[in-house]
Amino acid sequence: MQKKSLILVSGGMDSGVLCSIAAQTKDELYFLHLNYHNKTHIKELSCFRKLCTHFNIPAERQKIIDLAFLKDIGSSSLTDSSIEVSDFSEISLQGEIPSSYVPFRNSIILSLAVSWAESIGIRSIYIGANEEDSPGYPDCRQSYYDCFNQLIKQGTKEGDIQILTPLISLMKKEIVEQGNQLHTPFEHTWSCYKEADIACGKCDSCVLRLKGFAQNDLKDPIDYQKD
């Protein structure tokens, strides 16, 4: 029987490359999108749908879970409209926790993914977590994922589901390089943290993405604001 794999697809650049990596395995792919009503959720949802189309994922293997209540928990600039998204700063790359941190967010996402996986017999869950991307986020380190895999062993029927993090230790340069080799449709991905039609080019996420393309002498196919 064909192996089933679940891919967490945020619609960001890394998740696009993740889809390309998972697609190489020839597993039957299931795409899960969590809408936690961050400021850019409309853009991300639209990218999710385009990625589903690109990778030929039929409706019954797509799931969107609405996590509107995370907005209510608050305390993150990504969901709380009273906290402004800050522009890129070297501080956020030196291990401090950025204001965009949503408390324990990846545990919520992974728990939901495991729940769906266990109910339909999926054994592998891909997440595009990346240490360089977010050095200050406690739940983006490999040690956190190792711990989560232990929790799955303890907390599921068979204990045989595994979280895979193929991008965890890659630099953005390498992610873009890999995506380019695998023909990732970068034009269907959105990385900017700000709420706008065109990416700002200034927030942490835009700056890292642009740097990744520049280091490969490639042009990012999406548009950026000019000023």
Added chain:
Amino acid sequence: MQKKSLILVSGGMDSGVLCSIAAQTKDELYFLHLNYHNKTHIKELSCFRKLCTHFNIPAERQKIIDLAFLKDIGSSSLTDSSIEVSDFSEISLQGEIPSSYVPFRNSIILSLAVSWAESIGIRSIYIGANEEDSPGYPDCRQSYYDCFNQLIKQGTKEGDIQILTPLISLMKKEIVEQGNQLHTPFEHTWSCYKEADIACGKCDSCVLRLKGFAQNDLKDPIDYQKD
């Protein structure tokens, strides 16, 4: 400053006793109810509200999170209307996983609780998990909670939030005994797994509850169906 504690209040008997135990600490209590649209959610929500009133929890320290999408994940008799809730059987007390199991449910619940806790500075989270109650549920064992506490250390900013399971190794007899001593308002709790106005008295949960009262020579204040 007064310590803050979060209590997971399902509205079941054990969560009522849990409230009484936490109330003894004199911490500032926060009550969290997860509505995962199981068959008895209306009854349980009503009990949650009565317990909030009884324990003087103001509105700003109550939170109800709607997990309607768990119904969509399915594969449990508690949420999936195509699976019937079975009557009590010795099998379900011998370590097999009952049909009422929702995949990885407690991890979803705990992740949400930790997210709220971290955002408002709560350090202790009480959950009424109990091994006797559900010996076949992989996520009701102490080893699972130990693992979850490790995950919190890895995945939160300060790593200082702790899950407390004061009922984990108690027998139902002892839970009723403790609740009775602490004046738990048992009349504001609902344990039956079935969808009805009056508890069935026959499902796993009713049978265990009634046994707990009988072993203490106490009368359960809620009504049961007669047949």
